[in-house]
Amino acid sequence: MSTTINTTPKLNNNPPSLLAKDSKTRKKLELNYRRAKQTDHSPALDQLAEQFDYQQCRDQYWQAPEFSLLYGTPLWDQASAAQKLILNHLYWVAYYTQIIAAEVATIYFNQTSATGLYPLTDFRLVCDTLDLETSQERCHIQAFQTVIDQVEQILFGGNLFGQPRRSPFRETMIFADTNQLKNWWKGMQLQGFGLLSANNTFLACQYLTVRGLRTLNGKLVQHKLSHFYQQQEAERNPIPTQISYYHFLDESFHFNTSTILSHDVGGLLPAPTAFERQLVNLGIRGCQRDHYHVSVAINGIFWYDPALYGTIAELLTSPLFGLSAQECEAMLWACFAQETEGLHRSFQTHQEAWLSYQAYLDPLPFVDQTNKSMALMKGNSMEHYLKLQSRALQSFFQTNPFPSTSPKAN
Incomplete structure (x- = not known):
């Protein structure tokens, strides 16, 4: 009885390596990962969060004065030196x-x-x-939350801007032009995209396009914040300033990842189907809608200012500022419904953002013209902003009882 040995080689059913086709892209990925791992600032951020004591740095600026809440408005112009420090700290709290x-x-x-x-x-x-x-994101969140909670507990006895930990299926913007129905629909869209992208290579890769846009927005502001750290001796910087700087360094690598995956790796994949192109363009348009609004309250975050009126009113009528209801109403009108230096600065940041988004999206062939031109974001204007605030303030004072109690301040 003879035994026949099958010498036919076994077929390799694994798909071919995409990265092997492009050594340049693989080297980019390897270099970015190696450097990000070598310079991971998580241990430093954890240590800084443990050491944070608001009482030790409440008499220092945490970033340049122009990065203060309502900078360049009548509130800033009339604030005392101590109040300006609080507005500077609250910018940090609100931003993070x-x-x-x-x-x-x-x-x-x-x-x-x-x-x-x-x-x-x-x-x-x-x-x-x-x-x-x-x-690293978990570490960042823990450091930010530690500072936010301590500052607001000392100033107000509870949170003013700070929020309970949020679901990833909620509106990304905390102060947004939204309602219950919009929130529900946004949640359904985000959950649906998560399921689809977990089983679709193109969508998984091109989520990084949207992430890149959002990270680019943060990078534009955080790069300016990092200058404050670099202008002083490292050990003289307050802990929140150090946290901002180390976070910026980590996020620079995150932006590199987004760019390599969306631009370089994305180019190695098969051309997207019409359905895949539509979903990615919907995601980019969603980013445009999120970043359409301009906030005079906090330059660099595209919040919907009418959603902030109640929070700012609480701040102004607290013992920290001590405005009466009548004075607070006048101040809200002066800050939000008038053309100010702060408004010009915020629109300048808004323009820098959409110009950068245009450059970022330009090489991607599947992005439609509405997104490449940033048509939605570009549609905003100071004239439109001021008309909106005038209508919204009238509605706010007609439909909301003015706060009779304010957060406790220390």
């Missing part, structure tokens, strides 16, 4: 409250994207990069 909300969503969608990309041969490098960034 928004960053927390964005990073909670990033943690979730990093993982759904990694799920969609991991089946590709040789894509462990990409997934390891997203895992590292997810771990």
